[in-house]
Amino acid sequence: xxxxxxxxxxxxxxxxxxxxxxxxxxxxxxxxxxxxxxxxxxxxxxxxxxxxxxxxxxxxxxxxxxxxxxxxxxxxxxxxxxxxxxxxxxxxxxxxxxxxxxxxxxxxxxxxxxxxxxxxxxxxxxxxxxxxxxxxxxxxxxxxxxxxxxxxxxxxxxxxxxxxxxxxxxxxxxxxxxxxxxxxxxxxxxxxxxxxxxxxxxxxxx
Numbered sequence: 384x385x386x387x388x389x390x391x392x393x394x395x396x397x398x399x400x401x402x403x404x405x406x407x408x409x410x411x412x413x414x415x416x417x418x419x420x421x422x423x424x425x426x427x428x429x430x431x432x433x434x435x436x437x438x439x440x441x442x443x444x445x446x447x448x449x450x451x452x453x454x455x456x457x458x459x460x461x462x463x464x465x466x467x468x469x470x471x472x473x474x475x476x477x478x479x480x481x482x483x484x485x486x487x488x489x490x491x492x493x494x495x496x497x498x499x500x501x502x503x504x505x506x507x508x509x510x511x512x513x514x515x516x517x518x519x520x521x522x523x524x525x526x527x528x529x530x531x532x533x534x535x536x537x538x539x540x541x542x543x544x545x546x547x548x549x550x551x552x553x554x555x556x557x558x559x560x561x562x563x564x565x566x567x568x569x570x571x572x573x574x575x576x577x578x579x580x581x582x583x584x585x586x587x588x589x
Contacts, residue, residue, distance in 0.1 A: 385479050388522070389466055390557035391537035392488035392577070393459060395518035396586075398541070403586050404492070408458070420458075422465040425494035426487075433465035466491060485520045485537060485577030493518075493586035499577040504570055511552055511566075513582050514540040520577040521554070529572040531564065537577075 396404050409421040409432065419436045437457065463479075469491065470478040489497035499522075502510060513519055519540040526534040533556070541553040541561060550566040 385482060386463060387537040387557055388483045388485050389463060389488045390459070391520045391539045391555075392485060392492060392518065393462060394539045394555055394557050395520055396489075396492050398539070399516075399518060400493075400586055407492070408461070420461045422461050424465055424469050424491045426469075426490050428494070430494075431469065433468045435461045435464040435468075439464055462492070482535070485522060485575070489518060489520075489577055489579065493579075495584050495586050496580045497577060498580050499575050501573070501575050507570060507573065507576060508543070508550065508566060510576050510578060510582075511540050511543040513578070514542050514553075517579055517582050517584070518577075521573050522575045522577070523572050524574045531568045532572040534572075 393404075407423045409423065418438070419434055421432050421434045424431050424433065466488070467476075467479060470476065470483070475481075484499055486497040486499035489495065511519060521538050521540060523529050523532045523534055523536050523538070528534065532538070532554075537557070539555040539557065541555050543553065543566070544551045544563070551563050552566050552569065553561060553563050554569075555561040
């Protein structure tokens with residue numbers, strides 16, 4: 384789970400709060416027309432600003448080492464680099480090698496206190512009902528313990544449905560695509576659910 388724990392949260396936050404995330408950039412246009420961008424991370428009510436150069440983002444994320452010229456594709460790399468800086472300061476420079484926690488990503492990007500737990504089957508289904516109103520991200524079990532989802536991975540929950548008594552979950556793989564899958568088929572693959580502690584909470588810029 385090298386960076387999917389962050390990527391899946393970015394997807395959820397962008398889908399729900401695009402203006403909020405845009406406002407976390409302190410550089411005009413999120414740095415799209417510049418060679419550097421500053422991004423705000425918040426945890427435990429502490430706001431920190433990290434400046435990322437386009438060259439740093441290019442080297443870390445294998446982007447072309449030149450200005451993005453307005454194409455807009457490098458903003459995830461800015462966030463990823465800012466998060467890397469944060470964890471390096473905290474003594475965990477290898478976070479993108481060993482893998483991090485969804486709840487940390489949620490808190491850093493939104494400032495909202497978050498949890499990451501495993502629920503029983505009905506509790507999991509009930510939490511997924513909130514998808515679309517609040518960020519819900521699942522993680523999966525290690526290799527060899529999953530059947531229908533990628534092991535040791537994170538997915539954004541985009542919604543749930545019940546059709547003729549069959550329960551479905553809409554999952555977005557941050558590295559690939561969106562699928563509608565039977566809840567019964569994927570439940571045993573899930574290791575945890577990341578979410579705001581208060582499911583009705585909304586992020587606010589400090």
